[in-house]
Amino acid sequence: MISNHIGRTHRENIQLGSLTAFSAGMVNVISVIIFFAFTSNVTGHYAILAQEISNGNWYQALVVFGWISLFFLGNFTSNIIVINFRKTNAYLAHSIPIVLEILCLLAVGTYIQFYYKETLIETELLVSMMLFAMGIQNGLTATISNSAVKTTHLTGLTTDLGILASLFTKKKNRQNPELRRKWNLLLAIMSSYLLGGVCAGLIYLTINYNVFYIVCFFLLLVIGHDFYRIKMNSLLHKKQPFYRKVLKGQTPQLSNN
Amino acid sequence: MNIKFRYLIGFILVAGNYFTLLSFLQSPEENIIGEWKEVSWEYEKIDSLASDDSFDYMVTDHIKQQISRNLIIHEAEVWRFGKNEMLEMKGNGLSKSLHWKLKGRGNILQLNGTHKNIEHYLIQELNSERMILHFNIDMQVRGIVKMTFERINA
Numbered sequence: 548m549i550s551n552h553i554g555r556t557h558r559e560n561i562q563l564g565s566l567t568a569f570s571a572g573m574v575n576v577i578s579v580i581i582f583f584a585f586t587s588n589v590t591g592h593y594a595i596l597a598q599e600i601s602n603g604n605w606y607q608a609l610v611v612f613g614w615i616s617l618f619f620l621g622n623f624t625s626n627i628i629v630i631n632f633r634k635t636n637a638y639l640a641h642s643i644p645i646v647l648e649i650l651c652l653l654a655v656g657t658y659i660q661f662y663y664k665e666t667l668i669e670t671e672l673l674v675s676m677m678l679f680a681m682g683i684q685n686g687l688t689a690t691i692s693n694s695a696v697k698t699t700h701l702t703g704l705t706t707d708l709g710i711l712a713s714l715f716t717k718k719k720n721r722q723n724p725e726l727r728r729k730w731n732l733l734l735a736i737m738s739s740y741l742l743g744g745v746c747a748g749l750i751y752l753t754i755n756y757n758v759f760y761i762v763c764f765f766l767l768l769v770i771g772h773d774f775y776r777i778k779m780n781s782l783l784h785k786k787q788p789f790y791r792k793v794l795k796g797q798t799p800q801l802s803n804n
Numbered sequence: 805m806n807i808k809f810r811y812l813i814g815f816i817l818v819a820g821n822y823f824t825l826l827s828f829l830q831s832p833e834e835n836i837i838g839e840w841k842e843v844s845w846e847y848e849k850i851d852s853l854a855s856d857d858s859f860d861y862m863v864t865d866h867i868k869q870q871i872s873r874n875l876i877i878h879e880a881e882v883w884r885f886g887k888n889e890m891l892e893m894k895g896n897g898l899s900k901s902l903h904w905k906l907k908g909r910g911n912i913l914q915l916n917g918t919h920k921n922i923e924h925y926l927i928q929e930l931n932s933e934r935m936i937l938h939f940n941i942d943m944q945v946r947g948i949v950k951m952t953f954e955r956i957n958a
Contacts, residue, residue, distance in 0.1 A: 582907060582908065583907040583908035583911075583912045583924075584907075584908050584909065595909075599909075602929075605825075605829055606826070606829040606830065606831055606832065606910070607832070607909045607910055607911065609822065609825060609826050609829065610909045610910070611909060612822070613822065616818070616822075665905045665907075665914075666833070666905070667831060667832065667833045667905075667906045667907075667910050668831075668833075670906075670907055670908070671909065
């Protein structure tokens with residue numbers, strides 16, 4: 548899911564998009580419930596920043612600017628890790644940002660559960676950390692999938708869905724497998740994001756702040772899935788060195804000898 | 805100059821300016837401290853069909869009573885926000901103590917009632933003289949009520 552960035556399959560993109568969008572949807576709804584602030588959509592924050600500047604509320608404008616900057620920094624951090632370590636170990640380079648994201652969300656969840664006094668400064672800092680985590684996730688998924696998957700960018704996603712829906716009015720486009728794959732991917736991300744939000748809203752009523760741990764579990768699934776696959780592949784290589792040396796996507800051929 | 809050094813300098817400059825500016829500004833949590841007197845209750849928005857020049861946006865006392873009957877702020881006219889997150893409300897023979905908190909970017913006022921009931925109000929404006937709160941009313945009356953306060957004591 549995250550170990551390949553070249554020659555990615557459609558299935559890998561759908562798996563990555565769905566799982567990360569589900570967790571982003573959960574994080575966003577939880578942050579609205581607890582902090583009254585969105586943490587995975589930045590377009591709204593730009594509008595709020597402009598509004599606060601026009602109203603002369605400089606403190607609030609700076610706070611929102613800080614949130615946007617942390618989302619930016621999250622994207623920067625994940626991509627800097629990926630481009631610097633990808634050649635050494637692609638899986639590790641792609642896993643480190645997710646581990647960072649998990650650490651941020653765990654820190655927020657634990658802090659809320661044990662220390663949160665609901666002061667404004669705490670709220671602002673915790674929202675900052677969540678925006679940083681979402682920035683990391685969005686940057687990573689976009690980098691790995693060559694910008695095919697952006698889990699928190701629902702504005703762009705809805706735009707693409709609208710465009711594709713209009714393209715599908717032509718038979719030629721409806722039969723285009725590339726467009727159909729893109730449609731399925733976008734639909735999977737949108738549904739997962741929505742489902743994540745709904746689930747977070749529902750389960751928050753019963754399990755409160757533990758929602759953060761559930762989000763971390765889903766992110767661990769993303770890392771764990773590839774870890775398991777890589778381990779299994781290496782194990783099979785050791786056991787069956789000759790049979791497994793067939794290149795992916797190529798039919799085995801008999802040698803002339 | 806090395807590109808890494810440029811990035812580092814850029815980051816330090818932005819962060820330094822950001823925190824310097826922030827330290828000069830008063831947070832809404834400090835701004836709200838003091839005593840506020842309620843001056844008016846108005847409809848912020850109404851049905852477009854009913855709007856004409858003669859429409860009176862002021863909420864009548866009778867409607868105000870109906871709206872606030874089940875609210876924490878019922879009959880409160882003077883609100884005193886303390887530093888310890890305590891809110892004292894005084895009104896027509898009324899005096900009660902509550903807890904207040906700010907949420908979001910300081911734009912949501914949360915009031916914790918005595919029976920664990922929580923209410924949220926949107927802070928539309930907050931400066932040294934005036935505070936405007938909005939809240940959605942869950943009645944047949946559609947729209948948002950705008951409560952205006954004037955500062956009595958800091």
